[in-house]
Amino acid sequence: MGYRFSDLTAACQDDWRAHIEHDFVRGLAEGTLEEGAFRHYLKQDYLFLIHFARAYALAAYKSRTLDDLRQAHEGLKAIVDLELGLHVGYCRDWGISEADLAELPEARATMAYTRYVLDTGNRGDLLDLHVALAPCLVGYGEIADWINARPGTVRGDANPFEAWIAMYESEEFQAARRAEEAWLDARLKDVTPARFAELTQVFRDATRLEIDFWQMGLDRAD
Numbered sequence: 001m002g003y004r005f006s007d008l009t010a011a012c013q014d015d016w017r018a019h020i021e022h023d024f025v026r027g028l029a030e031g032t033l034e035e036g037a038f039r040h041y042l043k044q045d046y047l048f049l050i051h052f053a054r055a056y057a058l059a060a061y062k063s064r065t066l067d068d069l070r071q072a073h074e075g076l077k078a079i080v081d082l083e084l085g086l087h088v089g090y091c092r093d094w095g096i097s098e099a100d101l102a103e104l105p106e107a108r109a110t111m112a113y114t115r116y117v118l119d120t121g122n123r124g125d126l127l128d129l130h131v132a133l134a135p136c137l138v139g140y141g142e143i144a145d146w147i148n149a150r151p152g153t154v155r156g157d158a159n160p161f162e163a164w165i166a167m168y169e170s171e172e173f174q175a176a177r178r179a180e181e182a183w184l185d186a187r188l189k190d191v192t193p194a195r196f197a198e199l200t201q202v203f204r205d206a207t208r209l210e211i212d213f214w215q216m217g218l219d220r221a222d
């Protein structure tokens with residue numbers, strides 16, 4: 001007993017590294033990703049973020065305490081006010097209008113991931129739901145750290161994906177990530193080994209669905 005968030009990543013080390021260091025992420029870091037792949041990802045990420053905002057709203061609904069409600073609200077704010085706000089403007093810069101976004105067909109990888117998280121949250125309790133959400137908020141925070149720590153990373157005007165990296169390394173996003181990790185650390189402290197095994201399964205499933213989401217971008221799969 002006495003688990004922490006880092007025990008989840010340690011328990012799924014191979015899948016976790018495959019998410020953080022995916023070829024799509026390397027392409028973003030080095031500025032070499034094909035623009036068509038990035039555009040496909042951006043469009044699907046718009047749909048993804050809308051469903052993830054719903055998942056944080058579900059977390060709010062499932063909250064018993066003000067502290068839990070605040071944490072759900074933090075996640076919802078990070079998505080609606082920060083990411084989705086920037087996302088729409090960012091899509092416009094990449095030639096994708098709001099009208100295009102409104103008419104997007106949803107790719108299977110987007111459906112699989114978002115519906116998995118919503119189902120896990122409906123079936124389980126608030127901790128199941130936050131664990132299913134962690135590869136997203138915490139994962140992208142760690143991706144920003146990983147990108148910055150790599151020697152091959154290109155920053156500034158030489159990298160067409162500079163604004164994307166900047167969003168995830170921003171203090172606002174990183175603060176939401178730290179709050180999520182702290183919330184998870186506090187809740188994992190008291191779980192039994194059997195419960196931790198269940199949560200590890202959820203964390204691994206969600207991490208593998210993140211990997212599929214990156215791959216969907218690379219393959220431009222629908």
Ligand SMILES: Cc1ncc(CO)c(N)n1
Binds near residue numbers: 049135140210213
């Ligand atoms: C697929 C995916 N995972 C995580 C994030 C970070 O919120 C995102 N924008 N998209």
